[in-house]
Amino acid sequence: MEDPSLLEDSSTLLDPNEVRRSTPLRLGFVAGVIGRERMSTFERMLWRVCRGNVFLRQADIEEPLEDPATGDHVHKSVFIIFFQGDQLKNRVKKICEGFRASLYPCPETSQERKEMAAGVNTRIDDLQMVLNQTEDHRQRVLQAAAKTVRVWFIKVRKMKAIYHTLNLCNIDVTQKCLIAEIWCPMSDLDSIQFALRRGTEKSGSTVPSILNRMQTQQTPPTYNKTNKFTSGFQSIVDMFNMVFAGRYIILLMGIFSVYTGIIYNDCFSKSFNVFGSGWSVRPMFGVGGNWTSKTLEDNRVLQLDPAVPKVFNGPYPIGIDPIWNIATNKLTFLNSFKMKMSIILGVIHMTFGVTLSLFNHLYFNKPLNIFLGFIPEIIFMVSLFGYLVLLIFYKWLAYDAENSKEAPSLLITFINMCLFSYNDPTNKPFYTGQIVIQCLLVIIAIACVPCMLIVKTLIMRRQYLWRRHLATQNFGGIRVGNGPTEDEAEIIQHDQLSQNVEEESPEFNFADVAVHQAIHTIEYCLGCISNTASYLRLWALSLAHAQLSEVLWSMVMHMGLASRNFGGFFALSIIFAFFATLTVFILLIMEGLSAFLHALRLHWVEFQNKFYTGQGFKFMPFTFDSILEGKFED
Structure with a gap:
């Protein structure tokens, strides 16, 4: 933008007569630098405002200069402007100020300019020396600080975490102390008390710290105390960290693979004959045997008869007898054995899981879940699938190679158990009274279903209505000292009891509870079958x-x-x-x-x-490890 005052002043021409009278002719000048992109506009403005009565010389500075305000590199041009008179001098300075040009003093004589240049070079050298020394000093300071920056980092994080924790405490104005309500493991109460006592002694405080255990109805956080070995398994549950914690799983998988290899006597599809096979083919050629040299030539499939004496000398001490590796029915035998082993492991594993639920019910003090949850569930599991496992072990122990032909099929036995009948005359019972016992076990298992489905829901509704009834009753009170009257105490006690009942007993929705219990019962009963198959x-x-x-x-x-x-x-x-x-x-x-x-x-x-169930929240103790991970960064 052009200054109107400058245009107004420039319209007045100099008087030629007045110029002639001013002797001798003397020119003034100003010098400075300006941005290269403004140079052309700056020159036109000078020519227009000063009516061509100024003389401008400029040159581009080749090296870019650093802007001290922003730190950016800019390209500039140096200029010198000659003029005559104070009026033009003022106009030139105003234009330079408007274009943000930097003016520098320049002596009039050559000698003074040389002396000024020499002084400027000397100051530049001095400043460069100061800058170099400052840079060296900064490097030394930073190198010394780098050695302790980790310690400073930890100290700052700890201070921020401590003040953050203190801000969570309540301030008692009357007692002038801090009150904090925290969760902590019961096993660590003594160590916490000792730490508070030690902190009081080190700080020199005369007021001891008091630790009191409070009774609350709130659900505590989940805390699984681990050691160096079990922390690997817990980290898998928490974050599924398979990079480092998975090494324990891989180790146990390797150990279990070696164990199953010994049980199945299988190493790269080959068996080890360490203890000697319990089967022998020599008695088949002797008395009582039915093998001849012609039998070997005519038949490729030969069957060992365990009824012949000394053909079967007893089971292999550990695992599968190595003779099964060359048997033609190896796959049939091993499939049956491995299938039974899978069912046994599955039923034991699931029964152990149901047993763990008992500890949850005991911990949360829920007797209803014990009598109408855990007990029917364990009875249902043991009556059907636990009995099936017992039949498997009974068959292994009661029948050997000599009388195995009389043993009924386990699958047929289980089907007959469910259908309440034994119509196949070729399958004899394992023991006397087997049909009655199996029918009784099925009836007991079926009877457990309504206990979980209906009885538990009705009792839960009855308990809720009874608590609501107690909350609406009138309770008498007594007056102690200068306390409230009997009526006032009655009102206070009634309000407190009503508040506690509302807090401990949320609104009971019979339909929601019934649907939830039905889903849980159906999932458990069907899951026992599907999970066993899994x-x-x-x-x-x-x-x-x-x-x-x-x-x-x-x-x-x-x-x-x-x-x-x-x-x-x-x-x-x-x-x-x-x-x-x-x-x-x-x-x-x-x-x-x-x-x-x-x-x-x-x-x-x-x-x-x-x-x-995965409910609740995880216990997050105050530890310096979480501080170093940046938990209290914000």
Whole structure:
């Protein structure tokens, strides 16, 4: 924008006669720098305002200069303006001020300019020296501070956390003290009291800290005390941290894999004959046997008869007898055995989960859930599936290889137990009175359903109505000293009781409670069947693992071992490397991950749904570890 006063003054021309009278002619000048992008506009403004009575010379500064205000690098131009008279001098200075040009003093004589330039260079050198020394000093200070910045960081975080915690306390104005209500484990009360006493002594305070245990109806937070070993398992539950905490799971998986390998006597689809097989083929050629040399030539499938003396000498001490590895019905036998083992593990696992729910009911003091929840559930589980497990063990113990033909099928037995009949004459009962006992167990299991479904809901409604009835009763009171009168005490007691009942007993909705209880009962009863079937995943995984091992052995290692010449040694080395690679990637990694995921699902769904609800909130104690993680950063 142009200054109107400048335009008004510029309209008055100089008097030529007056110029002639002023002798000698003397020119003034100003010098400075201006932004390069403003130079053309600045020049036109000077020419227009001063009517061409000024002389401007400018040059661009090649190196960019740093703006001291913003720190940005800008390109500028240096200029010098010659003029005559104070009037033009004032106009030029106003224009320079309007364009934000920086003016610098410049002596008139050459000698003074040289001396000024020398002084400016000297000051520049001095300033550069000061800047270098300051930079060196700053580096030394920062290096010294870097050694203790971690300590400062921790101290600041701790101070912020302590003040943040103190702000949560209540201030008692009369007693001039802080009152804090906290949650803490009961096992740590003594250590907390000792820490308060030690803090009082170190601070030099004469007022001791008082710790009192309060009674409350609020639900406490969840706290699982762990050690160095169990913290890995708890971290999996809390955050599913499989990078570091998963090493415990991998270790236990490896140990359990070795255990199952010993039980099944299976190592890369091969069995170890450590204790000697309990079966022998020699008696089949002797007295009582029915084998001849012609039998071996004509028949590929030979059956050992355990009724022949000394053919069967007793079970293998640990695991499966190695003779089953060459039997044609190996898969049928191992499938039946692994299926039964899966059911046994599943029922024991689920029964243990139901038992854990008892500790929850005892901890939260809920006797109704014990008598009409835990007891019917455990009876239902044991009456059906616990009895099935007992039948499996009974069959293993009561029947051996010699009289196994008379043993009925477990599947047929279980179906007959559910259908209340034994119409198949080929299947004999295990023991006397089996039909009556099984029918009685089914009736008991069915009777547990209405206890969980109907009786519990009706009793919960009755308890709620009784508490409401107590809250509406009139209670008498007495007067103690200068306290309230009997009427006043009655009103106060009635109000307090009503308030406590409302806090402890929320509004009871019979329809919602009935629907919730029905869903829980149906889920549990049907879940006992479906969850037991889910544990057959262990059998399926074991079968798949065994078959993959056998395929890798027969299609890879068997080819190298079949070679009998010297070149077979080198071929076996290459084949073994190929076999080891496939074993690691397929059996250990792929199958191991699949087994872990299935085992994790069995633990989270089939096991934890018996007692785990996931309600409440986690206990977050005041620890310096959480401070260093940045919890109190904001």
